[in-house]
Amino acid sequence: MTDIHSTDAVVLKSVDYSDTSLIVRLFTRDYGKMTVISKGARRSKRGLGGMLRPPNQLSITYRHRDNRDIQTLTACEYAARHPGLLTDMARSTAAMMAIEMLDKSVHEYDPQPLLYRLIAAFIAELGEADSDPTSLIHFYQLHLAVQLGFAPHLDRCVHCGKPLQTAVVESVAGHLSCPRCRPSGGQRLSRESLVYLRGLRSTHITDLVSLTVDKKASDAAGQFLMGHLFAHVEGLDKLKSLNFWQQVRP
Ligand SMILES: [Zn+2]
Structure with a gap:
C-alpha cells in the first residue's frame, strides 16, 4: 500500500547514492527515525543536496510503502534556518x-x-x-x-x-x-x-x-x-x- 505522508524532520545523516541521488536518514516528528532516497538531489538546482545534510530541519513529503526499508522523498523545504x-x-x-x-x-x-x-x-x-x-x-x-x-x-x-x-x-x-x-x-x-x-x-x-x-x-x-x-x-x-x-x- 502506498501513502503520501508529510511531516517535519531533522536530518541525521546523508550518503551519496549513484551519481545523482542521496540516501538520507531522518528523525521525523510524526514517524520517528526513517530512511529516504532523494532522487536527483545532487543535481538539483534548488539546492536539495545542501538542504539534505545534518543538522538541517526540514518540512518533508514522502511516498510510503509498507514493504520498503527506504521510502521516496518527493518534496522538502527548510522548516527553520539557523x-x-x-x-x-x-x-x-x-x-x-x-x-x-x-x-x-x-x-x-x-x-x-x-x-x-x-x-x-x-x-x-x-x-x-x-x-x-x-x-x-x-x-x-x-x-x-x-x-x-x-x-x-x-x-x-x-x-x-x-x-x-x-x-x-x-x-x-x-x-x-x-x-x-x-x-x-x-x-x-x-x-x-x-x-x-x-x-x-x-x-x-x-x-x-x-x-x-x-x-x-x-x-x-x-x-x-x-x-x-x-x-x-x-x-x-x-x-x-x-x-x-x-x-x-x-
Ligand atoms: Zn547514602
Missing part, C-alpha cells in the same frame, strides 16, 4: 554531537514527538549568538536521558535515600550515592555540580544563561551526564564528534 550554526565551529560541532547521539538512541519508526521537540529547540537555541553551547549540550544530554526513560536521580542517595549535598557517581548505572554510603571510589560531584544539574532539569532551554556555574563544576556535571548516557545507550562512546567537541568547546 545560519549562526554554520559559522561557529563549537556550535556546529555541538549540533553534530547531539544529532549523532539521537541517531544512536532511537529506533526506526518509533515516533517520539517530545524528543523531536527537544532536538528542534536545542538546534534553534544553539543558533542564537548569545546562547552557551556547553550548557545547551548538558541540557540536551540530561533531557535526552529523561525522554529515553532513564532520568538520573539527582536528589537522593540511591542506597540510604537521604538528600544529597555532594555525591559519588555509581560507575554502572549512573546513579548517585552519598559519601557516607560510598566512602571511597567513583567520581565526586560537588554541591555546585549538583545544583547545576538540578538547574538544567528545571530551567527552560531558552533561560539557560541564567544558570551560573564555574568551569570545574560544569565539567564534572558534563562528565557525569556523558557517563550516564554511555551506561544506557550502546555505541555512544564511539561518537565521531565527541573528541572534536572536547577540542573546540568554549
Whole structure:
C-alpha cells in the first residue's frame, strides 16, 4: 500500500547514492527515525543536496510503502534556518554531537514527538549568538536521558535515600550515592555540580544563561551526564564528534 505522508524532520545523516541521488536518514516528528532516497538531489538546482545534510530541519513529503526499508522523498523545504550554526565551529560541532547521539538512541519508526521537540529547540537555541553551547549540550544530554526513560536521580542517595549535598557517581548505572554510603571510589560531584544539574532539569532551554556555574563544576556535571548516557545507550562512546567537541568547546 502506498501513502503520501508529510511531516517535519531533522536530518541525521546523508550518503551519496549513484551519481545523482542521496540516501538520507531522518528523525521525523510524526514517524520517528526513517530512511529516504532523494532522487536527483545532487543535481538539483534548488539546492536539495545542501538542504539534505545534518543538522538541517526540514518540512518533508514522502511516498510510503509498507514493504520498503527506504521510502521516496518527493518534496522538502527548510522548516527553520539557523545560519549562526554554520559559522561557529563549537556550535556546529555541538549540533553534530547531539544529532549523532539521537541517531544512536532511537529506533526506526518509533515516533517520539517530545524528543523531536527537544532536538528542534536545542538546534534553534544553539543558533542564537548569545546562547552557551556547553550548557545547551548538558541540557540536551540530561533531557535526552529523561525522554529515553532513564532520568538520573539527582536528589537522593540511591542506597540510604537521604538528600544529597555532594555525591559519588555509581560507575554502572549512573546513579548517585552519598559519601557516607560510598566512602571511597567513583567520581565526586560537588554541591555546585549538583545544583547545576538540578538547574538544567528545571530551567527552560531558552533561560539557560541564567544558570551560573564555574568551569570545574560544569565539567564534572558534563562528565557525569556523558557517563550516564554511555551506561544506557550502546555505541555512544564511539561518537565521531565527541573528541572534536572536547577540542573546540568554549
Ligand atoms: Zn547514602
